[in-house]
Amino acid sequence: MTKLKLSEPLENYLKEIYELEESKGRAKVVDLISSFNISPGTISKALFRLEQMGMIDRGEGGMRLTEDGRRVAERLVRAHRLSERLLTDVLGVDWVRSHELAHRLEHIWPEDVLDRIDEVLGRPRTCPHGHPISGRAKMNGELLANAVTGPYRVSAILKEEEWILRGADKLGLRPESAISVKREGDLIYLMQEGRDILVPTELAKQILVRAERDERA
Helix, strand or coil, X not given: CCCCCCCHHHHHHHHHHHHHHHHHCCECHHHHHHHHCCCHHHHHHHHHHHHHCCCEEEECCEEEEXXXXXXXXXXXXXXXXXXXXXHHHHCCCCHHHHHHHHHHHCCCCCHHHHHHHHHHCCXXXXXXXXXXXXXXXXXXXXXXXXXXXXXXXXXXXXXXXXXXXXXXXXXXCCCCCEEEEEEECCEEEEEECCEEEEECHHXXXXXXXXXXXXXXX
């Protein structure tokens, strides 16, 4: 493969296409317009450029990354998530701000520096929000919104938007946190210190959890 120099915006589009493929199976132009809040014309020009560079394939159902495009996107994902770990674990940066800063850092780390960061951090498996450092690894679990009454452990925060991260943090819904869920109809509660705390439905749809064995059973 001939190494091509991509601009930061083009790299951002590749990473977003990658994440849309992971969550929806295929990326569509309307998704990119929504994600970046830019005009259809701007997106069309960028996609044409990426297609000419051999980074994406486009069809009627949307677009997919080529092997070259996926390679670039996976490097960016790894750089982003290691940057978040470095910022939160070593520098003590808030996990919302770390996500924002990592968007800038992901574009500048050389591969050898990323490898060194990975080594210094003890080769973490996930970012602070529970997403695998390795882009090809999968997250396991079910949505908190679909949980039944019982013990669970938080696996990941799906979308790293500020309102979601702030809401999850306020309720103690950080990855690997043990929680006790109470379901009443469509409503989800967390049982904490003798109180039932309602989890907003839209927030519950963004939290991935896995069932824990109930030791009381």
